Amino acid sequence: MTITMDPQAVCYVAGHRGLVGSALWRNLKNAGFTSLIGESSADLDLRNRDEVFTYMSHHRPRYVILAAAKVGGILANSTSPVDFLSDNLRIQLNVMDAAVALRVERLLFLGSSCIYPKFAPQPIPESALMSGYLEPSNEAYAVAKIAGITAVNAARKQYGLPWISAMPTNLYGTGDNFTQGKSHVLPALISRYHDAVFQGLDEVVNWGTGTPRREFLHADDAASACIHLLEHYDGESPVNIGSGTDLSIKELAELVATTVGYTGTTSWDVQKPDGTPQKLLDTSLVTSLGWRPRITLEDGIATTYQWFRENLGALRTRAS
Template sequence: MTLIPEIATNVASEFVPGPLDKNANVYVAGHRGLVGSAIWRNLKNAGHTSLHGQSSADLDLRNRADVFSYMEKIRPEYVILAAAKVGGIMANSTSPVDFLSDNLRIQVNVMDAALRVGVQRLLFLGSSCIYPKFASQPIAESALLSGYLEPSNEAYAVAKIAGITAVKAVRQQYGLPWISAMPTNLYGKGDNFTPEKSHVLPALISRYHHAKVAGLLEVQNWGTGAPRREFLHADDAAAACLHLLEHYDGESHVNVGTGTDISIRDLAHLIAQIVGYEGSTTWNVDKPDGTPQKLLDTSLLSSLGWRPSVSLQDGVSATYSWFGHNLDRLRITG
């Protein structure tokens, strides 16, 4: 049984990057997630009239038969695969089987179903965690598979590397202009702020807010605070993804970031200031730091004419404002 109709390969051979058809069916897998919702907003604001998305309650992307049935029904011309099981160091360290299995199934099911219905243009969203723990900084796309991964999120990273490989395989076997984008650490409205599942920036926002409200004199963070991280607002990530869909058709995955980083210690200080927390901060050095530095080389993306527009100060301020206005519907504990 072939996965893709012959007509799709014929169309692919004529593909030239350019403006997306605003009347075409667009499927955003993971459209309620952090970056997926930002992509959805960006598409709507750009005038796209036929957007498709399903919540995980309505469509479990780990269920192959259901994914194929849905894709046959909507027959999208563009697919943005932003759906994933994500989490911070704690979640990755304690549930590696879930991160590997869930993400592999999501990716394989969506991509195979896209092949079946002849989707010409697909963008797969990965993560900067695909790179070796001690990769040279800033990290170029060529650093992939050049060294050992960070052990605390190895399972998730391997799943994302498999996604990149799947996209390359489709390009090689079927000639379809599918592409992959590897964003740095993302944040913004709609983020996950729960202590057990969040990444470092939203976790710090939640922690300092709780400390301020509870009148705590001290906040304790994991690690030394020395590691450096790059942060990109989700709206910028969404804009970059759509820019790539319109301007890029190449074998390599593309780094998506700001090209600048900050220490976790300085990030914590910035967030404490924005939140208005006036107590002290200590660091539990018995907890893991993770990768010492993770700064992406964004030369390829820059050469395509894209630059970020949201500063870290403005982005964190806007994210905290959203957090404060949505506390009643967020599940957060101190």
């Protein structure tokens, strides 16, 4: 199926300054969309219901992509579960309730692969949702994202709105969050090994055993997949977005070390949590719709590291 979207219609990208939101903005502009709107969190607090309804009522978007979220790695999720649950639930419901009130024509909700059970079959099909217990370290975030999927399907059922949900794997790329203690595994490794090189350290210590396997997808590939889904999919099932391949955290660390030029040793703090043993998505649904990723992990890490180095001063300012 093909869904014709008007590139001149108002399209609201919630979270347009984040990793995937900024990639969506770039890709939509490249696709010819001329009426994109978005606000920084300083100008529009999506946790504030009145602010969201006022903004949406004023701009009346025809399309909404909900990429805004409070995100973080294992440490952040483990130590601040109240924040991850409360902030994400409010962001999602405020934006979607306002979109329902306006009967927004197309909405894409961007979820996360952490919605799936800790011991889901590998690769993980969309049907695995709600089939087992979640990974405890990010349970609050996962529950919020599951609620988002439910809200999308509620709007489909009650109002007949052709809204959809996309579940990306671990994303990375230019514009990622490299803040110590708050970043995901790949940007954390880039920052850690970079610091080791420039501080002359002969050892880097990483969390866990290094054995868990993870799948990674560049944010620009994720953005292109979301746009493809908006133009080719209308169904209740969330759609997995991934690269289709995974590697161990140890292998990832070695790849990052090579990219940044680190030649010292790497050790592992096995007292720290590993998280889910493996998380590889079954991407047969999205590939059946005609989408494929373009950016290899090696190339993606190289360009991400280049961006990191070019923006290091600004990144350190934001982190302080």
